[in-house]
Amino acid sequence: MAEKLLTRYNDTPGSHTLNFYRSVNGYQALEKALGMTADAVIDEVKKSNLRGRGGAGFPTGMKWSFMPKAPVDANGVAKPKYLVCNADEGEPGTFKDRLLLTQHPHMLIEGMIIAGHAIGASRGYIYVRGEFVRETQRLEAAVAEARAAGYLGSQVMGRPWSFDICVYRGAGAYICGEETALLNSLEGKRGEPRLKPPFPAQVGAFGMPTCVNNVETFCAVPTIITDGAAKFAAIGTERSGGTRLFCVSGHIEKPGVYELPINITLRDLIAHCGGVRGGRKLKAVIPGGASAPMLSAEEIDVAMDFDSLAKAGTMAGSGGVIVIDETACIVEVAARLLKFYEHESCGQCSQCREGSHWLARMFQRIEEGGGTDADLDMIAGICSNMAGQTICAFADAVTGPALSSVRKFRAEFEAHVRQGCCPLKPADYVPSAHIKHHASARL
């Protein structure tokens, strides 16, 4: 197995402190980067083939190069440029940012300062999901340490460049992981996605050119600068470099975050995590967070990089791998996922708002035995009116579990319709009270 680049010092006591980080060559990449031109840093990141770890897998160096060099407003006054870290981790099955924020906050901060130098930003924001109260406290302490040590502030490491970081807490909305919704939220507004164009590189936070990257993406930057792009690119595939933090959860023997080469196969990844829980038979895997279409047990000989999973009809997404064994009912799993999307649709676009509710109710009805054959065909119709029809990719995400579950496990759906109940539940099964009134059960 390739060496670990980001999580080498996991579970080392004090790994989150500046002292520890410096003792393992922390902030030396920053020193090196500040001695390079901005273009040279972007070039190095391009050569590393680092692709965004948030979900879309967009090449990071290219994203940085989209930032305007010297933007001015209508009056010719220079505009500030902003850098934003998306730490609104919320894609079900994903829990790597929490580990990085808790154990390696200085790696994130160093990566952000280097990125800030590359794009010429004056300020960075770290948007952390609101539930991460303890993680935010730790991050704020690390930012204060970095500021006191002169890595942040009006003269970064004594140079004539001012860059500071502000930690901003969200308040509970999955949609704020979408970058333009995040920008609205950072501006103190409802987290509703914006129509693109204009893209954030032109009109981002507070109307200024802005670059948004994921926590893991920033954390990969110091190692690329220190050890060189070639070493990073050599791990992984031709078009996607480095290791990836895979979050493996569900019916797996040893759940957790595993840093592995990005092109490991799903079969090897499952084996690496101890296999399916209790030696049971695998039924399905969601390979890239809840929005990624499911794979059946026969489809796991696929590499986990962005391109291979896309070719297999699903996506690498956020790296959240949810393992589902034979004891689970796929209809119930899908119904649970759709209930999540129903709750989290921001409501801006009618196709998504109505479609997510419709699907959630339909799947729950099928699970409870009230479905018909016509329902199964109607699901595809609803999905085709959602995917690609809305402002952001949320509606497309909803169709991931909806379509893949019916397509790959149609026999299970048909058994529900035929038998008028869930075949995996005892005959006297009554869904728990909270499911029946789930729509009103939230504060």
Add this chain to the structure above:
Amino acid sequence: MIIDQEISQRIDALRTHLPTEQALLLPLLHEMQAKAGWISREAMAEAAQFLKIPLARVVEVATFYTMYNKAPIGKKHLQICTNVTCFLRGSDHLLACLEKRLGIHCGETTADGQYTLSEVECLAACGTAPVMQVNDDYHENLDESSLEGLMNRLDQELKNG
């Protein structure tokens, strides 16, 4: 009035980082809720006045985000994740245990005002599922017996005031 000098100072400190008053709204509502426990209509009006922004702006934001409680909640807010991984690892059973123990349904508060039970979406701790957040803290790798132990500790904390 909820906004005291301490809150006001903390919000002032953020002004150097955030270029608009509206951007201070989320941090302000977090501060107000930490003090008052929930965000009432009066609290929204107070926030609007403090930031000199229209009340409608505050209401639309406060009602958009799930973490702002729009009704009073218990001293301990039990927020159990029932999303897919927690569900696969038994969160429904834990929720049923909590409903039974507290004698309330999900979304309700006990008559003595000690506990509120809520169902939440993914807390991004799926590797240690099932997970429940109690106020600001995560409790992970829960099963029936560790949940019972946790609830006993919380009962004790509440008794000790």
